[in-house]
Amino acid sequence: MKVCIEHNCFNDATFRGRCKSCQTAFRKEYRSRYHVIAQEKKDAKAYYAKTKEKSNATSKLWRENNIERNKELKLAWYKTDKGKAYQAKAYRKYQAAAPEKYRKWSREYRAKNPEACRERIESWRKRNPDKNAAKSQKYRCAKLNAIPSWANDKEILNFYQKAAWLNNATRGFSGLGYFQKWHVDHVVPLQGKLVCGLHTQDNLQVITAKANLSKHNEFNVI
Numbered sequence: 001m002k003v004c005i006e007h008n009c010f011n012d013a014t015f016r017g018r019c020k021s022c023q024t025a026f027r028k029e030y031r032s033r034y035h036v037i038a039q040e041k042k043d044a045k046a047y048y049a050k051t052k053e054k055s056n057a058t059s060k061l062w063r064e065n066n067i068e069r070n071k072e073l074k075l076a077w078y079k080t081d082k083g084k085a086y087q088a089k090a091y092r093k094y095q096a097a098a099p100e101k102y103r104k105w106s107r108e109y110r111a112k113n114p115e116a117c118r119e120r121i122e123s124w125r126k127r128n129p130d131k132n133a134a135k136s137q138k139y140r141c142a143k144l145n146a147i148p149s150w151a152n153d154k155e156i157l158n159f160y161q162k163a164a165w166l167n168n169a170t171r172g173f174s175g176l177g178y179f180q181k182w183h184v185d186h187v188v189p190l191q192g193k194l195v196c197g198l199h200t201q202d203n204l205q206v207i208t209a210k211a212n213l214s215k216h217n218e219f220n221v222i
Helices: 020-050 052-065 067-078 081-097 099-112 114-127 129-143 153-168 209-213
Strands: 182-186 204-208
Touching: 020 052, 052 067, 067 081, 081 099, 099 114, 114 129, 129 153, 153 182, 153 204, 182 209, 204 209
Parallel strands: none
Antiparallel strands: 182 204
16 A cells, blocks of 8 residues: 655545545645635735726836837737737737728738748748648749639638648658658649649549659640
8 A cells, every 4th residue: 555645645546546534635735725826816906906907007108118118018028929929910900990991001011021021931831841832833823724612721721731741750761661741632634735624622632643744734635
């Protein structure tokens, strides 16, 4: 039988490493501790509600007197996961509320920060190869007017995710002693000689790169 894990207690452990009396004391202390924390949060929220105007005025005064320090703290916070999520949410909200202003601001930002934009785009492409492939194909198909209104973007993305999984997780090993890549292929080519297909979920398949490149935009019409 195991001995209780509590200090200076040599009774037999019966529940989660503690004896019955130590476990009872532990649960009592745990409940009181978290009850106190919950009460402190509640009191802090009530205090802030009462002194909201005074707190805002104090914060504003500090920001006015510490402009550079405030900028440093803001930049540091925006680099955290919580800050990045907040910034992304704010951008989406602003984009929906004022699309024209957002596009103008976006153009001006890209013109002023070309290197930063290129780095961010390249980083996104490396982290999301499946989404990047789907986006690139969508752009190419849009130029060919090959995307109908009823195309399902979510189902189309599934094909590119499957191809990325095969390329990254399994490295496309064929079992024939060599490695091969996987492509998302249009069953009916977009620019076929006799017939042209559409960029839809019903006209896609995941096949090997060798099989895809050997098709040469050909489709056998029966």
